[in-house]
Amino acid sequence: MSENATLALVSPLSARAQDMQESATIAMAKKCRELIAKGFDVINLSFGEPDFQTPQYIKDAAKQALDDGFTFYTPVPGIPDLRQAICDKFKRDNNLDFQPNQIVVGTGAKQALANAVMSLVNPGEEVIVFSPYWVSYEEMVKLAGGTAIPLRGTLENEYKVTAAQLEAAITPRTKLVMYSSPCNPTGAVFSREELGAIAEVLARHPHVYALADEIYEYINFVGEHVSLAQFPEVHDRVITVNGFSKGYAMTGWRLGYLAARPDIAYACEKMQSQITSGTCSITQRAGLAALRGGRSSADEMVAAYRRRRDLVLGIVKDIPGFKTPTPSGAFYIFPEVSAYFGRTTPDGRTINTSMDLALYLLNDALVSAVSGEAFGAPECMRFSTAAADDKLVEAFRRVKASLAKLA
Incomplete structure (x- = not known):
C-alpha cells in the first residue's frame, strides 16, 4: 500500500469530534422520523417538546x-x-x-x-x-x-x-x-x-x-x-x-x-x-x-401536563416491571425497567440494555422513547408526556402489549 493510500485511511476528524456522542434524544427522534417517513404510525415520546402552539x-x-x-x-x-x-x-x-x-x-x-x-x-x-x-x-x-x-x-x-x-x-x-x-x-x-x-x-x-x-x-x-x-x-x-x-x-x-x-x-x-x-x-x-x-399561558399548559402525568401514571402502574416515581415537574416519566433485561423478543433477540428495549419498542410498538443510558441511568427509560391524551393512552397500550411478548 502506498504512503498516500495509508494517509487516506486516517480520519480527518479531530479527536474531539470523534469522541463526542450525538445527542441521544435527537438520535432517537431521527429514527422516529425515518419510520414516519416510511408510512409507519409512530407515536413519538422521545422528544422534550411541548405539543402546544406558541401563544x-x-x-x-x-x-x-x-x-x-x-x-x-x-x-x-x-x-x-x-x-x-x-x-x-x-x-x-x-x-x-x-x-x-x-x-x-x-x-x-x-x-x-x-x-x-x-x-x-x-x-x-x-x-x-x-x-x-x-x-x-x-x-x-x-x-x-x-x-x-x-x-x-x-x-x-x-x-x-x-x-x-x-x-x-x-x-x-x-x-x-x-x-x-x-x-x-x-x-x-x-x-x-x-x-x-x-x-x-x-x-x-x-x-x-x-x-x-x-x-x-x-x-x-x-x-x-x-x-x-x-x-x-x-x-x-x-x-x-x-x-x-x-x-x-x-x-x-x-x-x-x-x-x-x-x-x-x-x-x-x-x-x-x-x-x-x-x-x-x-x-x-x-x-x-x-x-x-406574564405566565398565564404557561399556567394553562401546566394544568394539562399535570392531567397527562396523572393519566400516564394510572396506566403504567399496571405494567409489570415498571418502577415509576411520581414526577413533581417537567413532562416525563422515568421508569426503572431492568426487569425486562435478559428477556427475549419474539424474533429471538435478547434485551440486554435499555437501548435494546427502546429499539424493540420503537420497532414493535411503534412508540419512541429514550434509553436511560444517555441520562446516566442505564436501567431506566424516559417517556415524554407532552402529547395529547389519546396519543398517550394509545402509546402505553402498545408498550404494555409489546412488553407482554417478551419471554
Missing part, C-alpha cells in the same frame, strides 16, 4: 418586529430591553436581583449551558453532575476538557442527590456542580430545604461553582420553585440558566439566557461572540413579549 400574542410580536424592520444584527448578550425584562422576571418570580450586564441571551438554554461550562472549566478539572442528568451535560464537560463525575440519586429519593452525597464527592479538582430542577429526565424538584443544605455544602468549598438549569421552572406540580442563587452564601458562585422553550412553548424559536456575576457573564458573552454572536432579532422581540405577558 398568539408572542407570534404577533414577532410579526410586528418584521413589519418594523427589526432585522439587523443584535448585541451579542441580547437586546437591552430583553435583558432588562429578564432581570424583572428574576425579581418577580425568584426574588433575585440582577442587572442587565449580568444577563447573556443565547440561542436556547443549551447554548447558555455550553457557554458557562466552556467559560469556567479547565482541562483536568472535575464537574459533578447530578444523575440522572440531561443528555448534553456530560458531553459539554468533555468538550471543555473537564472530567464529568456523575453523582447518582436514589429511586427512593426521586433520584435527587443529597447534600451529604455532594460533600463526599467534592475534591480539590472539583470546579463545578451541574443539575436541573425540575429535572430532565426524572421530573424531580428540589425543595427549599434540600437546596439550602446543598448551599451550605458549597459555602464550605469556595472553589466550587454551580450551574443551575431551570428551563422547566414553570412546569412544576408542587408549588414553589426554588433557585440555588437565592441563598446568599453562594449567590455569586451560581450561574442560573433558563429559557422560553418549555414554559412558553417556543422550542423552534431557540431562545435562552443565563444570569451570573458580571465577570462570568462577560466571559460567556466573549465565548458566544466567537461562536454565534447575538441570537435572532425577531426571536428576541418575541421573547420580550412573552415575559411582558
Whole structure:
C-alpha cells in the first residue's frame, strides 16, 4: 500500500469530534422520523417538546418586529430591553436581583449551558453532575476538557442527590456542580430545604461553582420553585440558566439566557461572540413579549401536563416491571425497567440494555422513547408526556402489549 493510500485511511476528524456522542434524544427522534417517513404510525415520546402552539400574542410580536424592520444584527448578550425584562422576571418570580450586564441571551438554554461550562472549566478539572442528568451535560464537560463525575440519586429519593452525597464527592479538582430542577429526565424538584443544605455544602468549598438549569421552572406540580442563587452564601458562585422553550412553548424559536456575576457573564458573552454572536432579532422581540405577558399561558399548559402525568401514571402502574416515581415537574416519566433485561423478543433477540428495549419498542410498538443510558441511568427509560391524551393512552397500550411478548 502506498504512503498516500495509508494517509487516506486516517480520519480527518479531530479527536474531539470523534469522541463526542450525538445527542441521544435527537438520535432517537431521527429514527422516529425515518419510520414516519416510511408510512409507519409512530407515536413519538422521545422528544422534550411541548405539543402546544406558541401563544398568539408572542407570534404577533414577532410579526410586528418584521413589519418594523427589526432585522439587523443584535448585541451579542441580547437586546437591552430583553435583558432588562429578564432581570424583572428574576425579581418577580425568584426574588433575585440582577442587572442587565449580568444577563447573556443565547440561542436556547443549551447554548447558555455550553457557554458557562466552556467559560469556567479547565482541562483536568472535575464537574459533578447530578444523575440522572440531561443528555448534553456530560458531553459539554468533555468538550471543555473537564472530567464529568456523575453523582447518582436514589429511586427512593426521586433520584435527587443529597447534600451529604455532594460533600463526599467534592475534591480539590472539583470546579463545578451541574443539575436541573425540575429535572430532565426524572421530573424531580428540589425543595427549599434540600437546596439550602446543598448551599451550605458549597459555602464550605469556595472553589466550587454551580450551574443551575431551570428551563422547566414553570412546569412544576408542587408549588414553589426554588433557585440555588437565592441563598446568599453562594449567590455569586451560581450561574442560573433558563429559557422560553418549555414554559412558553417556543422550542423552534431557540431562545435562552443565563444570569451570573458580571465577570462570568462577560466571559460567556466573549465565548458566544466567537461562536454565534447575538441570537435572532425577531426571536428576541418575541421573547420580550412573552415575559411582558406574564405566565398565564404557561399556567394553562401546566394544568394539562399535570392531567397527562396523572393519566400516564394510572396506566403504567399496571405494567409489570415498571418502577415509576411520581414526577413533581417537567413532562416525563422515568421508569426503572431492568426487569425486562435478559428477556427475549419474539424474533429471538435478547434485551440486554435499555437501548435494546427502546429499539424493540420503537420497532414493535411503534412508540419512541429514550434509553436511560444517555441520562446516566442505564436501567431506566424516559417517556415524554407532552402529547395529547389519546396519543398517550394509545402509546402505553402498545408498550404494555409489546412488553407482554417478551419471554
